[in-house]
Amino acid sequence: MTNLEASVIGTFGFSNEEFQSIQSFFKPLSIKKGEYFLEEGKYCRYLGFVESGILREHMYINEKEVTKWFSSTGYFATDLIGFLHGEKSRVNYQAINDVELMVLSKDNYDLLGKHVERWATLEKLFLTKCFSVLENRIVSHLSMNAEERYKAFFEFQPSLFYQVPLHQIASMLAMSPETLSRMRAK
Amino acid sequence: MTNLEASVIGTFGFSNEEFQSIQSFFKPLSIKKGEYFLEEGKYCRYLGFVESGILREHMYINEKEVTKWFSSTGYFATDLIGFLHGEKSRVNYQAINDVELMVLSKDNYDLLGKHVERWATLEKLFLTKCFSVLENRIVSHLSMNAEERYKAFFEFQPSLFYQVPLHQIASMLAMSPETLSRMRAK
DNA sequence: TGAACTTCTTGATATATGTCAAGACGAAGG
DNA sequence: CCTTCGTCTTGACATATATCAAGAAGTTCA
Numbered sequence: 001m002t003n004l005e006a007s008v009i010g011t012f013g014f015s016n017e018e019f020q021s022i023q024s025f026f027k028p029l030s031i032k033k034g035e036y037f038l039e040e041g042k043y044c045r046y047l048g049f050v051e052s053g054i055l056r057e058h059m060y061i062n063e064k065e066v067t068k069w070f071s072s073t074g075y076f077a078t079d080l081i082g083f084l085h086g087e088k089s090r091v092n093y094q095a096i097n098d099v100e101l102m103v104l105s106k107d108n109y110d111l112l113g114k115h116v117e118r119w120a121t122l123e124k125l126f127l128t129k130c131f132s133v134l135e136n137r138i139v140s141h142l143s144m145n146a147e148e149r150y151k152a153f154f155e156f157q158p159s160l161f162y163q164v165p166l167h168q169i170a171s172m173l174a175m176s177p178e179t180l181s182r183m184r185a186k
Numbered sequence: 187m188t189n190l191e192a193s194v195i196g197t198f199g200f201s202n203e204e205f206q207s208i209q210s211f212f213k214p215l216s217i218k219k220g221e222y223f224l225e226e227g228k229y230c231r232y233l234g235f236v237e238s239g240i241l242r243e244h245m246y247i248n249e250k251e252v253t254k255w256f257s258s259t260g261y262f263a264t265d266l267i268g269f270l271h272g273e274k275s276r277v278n279y280q281a282i283n284d285v286e287l288m289v290l291s292k293d294n295y296d297l298l299g300k301h302v303e304r305w306a307t308l309e310k311l312f313l314t315k316c317f318s319v320l321e322n323r324i325v326s327h328l329s330m331n332a333e334e335r336y337k338a339f340f341e342f343q344p345s346l347f348y349q350v351p352l353h354q355i356a357s358m359l360a361m362s363p364e365t366l367s368r369m370r371a372k
Numbered sequence: 373t374g375a376a377c378t379t380c381t382t383g384a385t386a387t388a389t390g391t392c393a394a395g396a397c398g399a400a401g402g
Numbered sequence: 403c404c405t406t407c408g409t410c411t412t413g414a415c416a417t418a419t420a421t422c423a424a425g426a427a428g429t430t431c432a
Contacts, residue, residue: 066325066328068328081314081321124313127313127314130317138320142252142357143247143248143250165380166379174327175420176421178380178419178422181380181381181382182419184380185381351408351410352410362389362390363409365389365390367410370410373432374431375432376432377428377431378429379429380427382423382424383423384421384422385420385423386422387418387420387421390416391414391417392413392414392415393412393415395410397410398409399406399407399408399409400408401404401406402403402404
């Protein structure tokens with residue numbers, strides 16, 4: 001069973017039949033360490049699902065690089081708004097290490113509604129999951145200090161800390177690399 | 187023309203016919219200053235649209251009150267995840283002043299798909315707008331300091347600053363009331 | 373192997389922001 | 403009308419976090 005299958009059936013509650021009917025729309029894509037899956041200013045033609053490896057989502061603001069998210073195994077990767085609306089991406093997705101993806105083109109994505117009866121429901125579930133993740137992050141910024149954000153994220157995804165440069169994690173948590181280093185020291 | 191009509195046609199691109207077909211599903215609701223439109227732990231039975239007045243979205247974390255958002259004229263109000271999934275609310279919506287709403291019950295919301303042909307498209311547009319707002323807020327926390335967040339939000343909604351207690355705005359921007367007061371002094 | 377990088381840590385210090393306390397002011401209510 | 407309460411500001415001070423700088427390891431690559 002691929003990770004895609006496990007995720008789509010487990011997390012999103014697709015039936016086996018539903019999964020079979022969408023599977024053929026995905027195709028595999030390999031990306032080498034350092035290469036880009038998506039670049040700022042280019043059209044978001046693909047929705048990626050990470051089978052293995054880690055992609056980093058980042059953008060430049062006032063010449064400073066801001067890490068927004070990491071898509072590791074089992075996560076989807078794209079500028080969702082850009083993808084759904086057929087617009088240019090505002091973010092980059094770069095491979096932290098060698099990455100294996102299953103990707104769905106925008107054209108195929110738009111066809112799913114005709115091939116999967118429950119698609120409207122399933123798509124809504126997907127969108128609301130994404131929404132929920134962001135909502136929780138907002139709350140974390142409203143109610144936690146740097147140390148609490150570090151602890152919460154470390155509990156959530158400890159494995160990332162051994163695979164990703166820590167200064168990038170620090171950026172994603174809105175703190176300096178030195179601060180993150182000091183919290184780890186405790 | 188009601189604000190609901192203007193918003194749904196202007197922002198979401200409904201046709202007049204589409205608006206007419208959904209209008210009857212909404213009903214008006216008045217809320218007095220201080221009263222609640224939605225409370226933590228209760229089921230989210232309604233999606234509200236603010237015709238006039240301001241609602242404040244807030245929650246309690248470690249006994250501390252955290253203001254998450256303000257829904258002023260032209261905004262929707264509900265715990266979106268709770269509403270869509272038929273779950274209990276994690277937030278409160280309290281009236282800052284007397285508020286006039288147009289509300290859509292969960293039952294009616296679920297009926298819209300059968301009455302409006304483009305509903306799947308329109309609903310997706312609604313969800314992605316909400317998603318986009320959150321995404322921008324995340325980026326603001328990753329790339330701005332308190333003063334920059336204050337300035338950006340003040341430019342975005344200056345009128346709020348004259349209608350809402352400033353300490354609540356401070357909470358929403360993740361800073362202390364004193365800090366907000368000092369930024370304003372400049 | 374050695375040189376050039378990157379990453380991570382640590383210390384010293386600077387700065388932004390939070391906390392505490394007090395007072396001014398206006399609104400709400402008896 | 404007075405009292406009380408909530409709001410906002412301001413000052414003094416505390417603290418969290420950022421910045422700057424240096425060095426130790428680990429990596430990459432010729």
